[in-house]
Amino acid sequence: MTEPIIISGKEFAKGLRARLTDAVEQLKSAHGLTPGLAVVLVGNDPASEVYVRSKGKATLKTGMHSVEHKLPAETSQQKLIGLVDDLNNDPAIHGILVQMPLPDHIDSTAVISAIDPDKDVDGLHPISAGRLAQGLPGLVPCTPQGCLMLIKDVLPDISGKRALVIGRSILVGKPVAQLLLNENATVTIAHSRTRDIEALCREADILVAAVGRPKYVKGDWVKKGAIVIDVGINRQPGEGGKDKLMGDVDFEAASAQAYAITPVPGGVGPMTIACLLRNTVIAACRQHELALPDI
16 A cells, blocks of 8 residues: 655745745845734733744744734724734834734724735735635735645646535635635535535545544545645643644544645644745735745
8 A cells, every 4th residue: 555645744834934034035135125024912812822922933033024012901902903003004014913813802803904905914804815816916824825835745736626625714714715726626615514525525636624623534535545634733632631633634544545645733734834924025025016036
């Protein structure tokens, strides 16, 4: 039996960050331009604090300008939107990310909509979504972009391939489906109301699972020779009281069928921050009307 290709997002992200570091150095030397990323955190959600620290370190390591705004949980929506507006008008900031989730009293849609679409490095603004839907240049959500990069690393031409995306969130499901469609794949989106989802899985040449349910996709659902991208990160109690991370796909069983598959952890996860940095560089270049580097 042929062993599947284990798609290492960790290694791909490492290479992408190296290319970004080179691109940033070129922007500095040729144009005096240092791409800048501002991350805003409201409250003290432990997971969000870890993400924000990781993003800040990765930004600096790539040679970019990094700014963090940490606001108390009781911050008003008006004050938060005021900060976003200040960042919109700051020429040293090319990318703005407001860390989710926000406290319950703040309307996240209103905050996202307040971000300048040209600085929307999370790719969640309605204008960003519209640009993606119409195939226009714009900033694409980071995790979906990472999924597409990993798919094309093992299969550069996915034109005509049958793709199934399980999950329809605005964070992953819908944008990754749109990205696959823009690459001329034949795309189906499955969700909680979908009937006979197993049969749809067995027809998919490319299967992207983003449902947030551990081992939801069984091994015998996977078509022989399929590419399987597991976006899920589910924490389950492990030995010694330490949580164990697992994906939405039964990795061991699916590996017996797949041509290529992402592990959890080490698959899609590392691509998110790398693609965030990539979006910041792209945003800086577009705002200064410079040619995009090969990243």
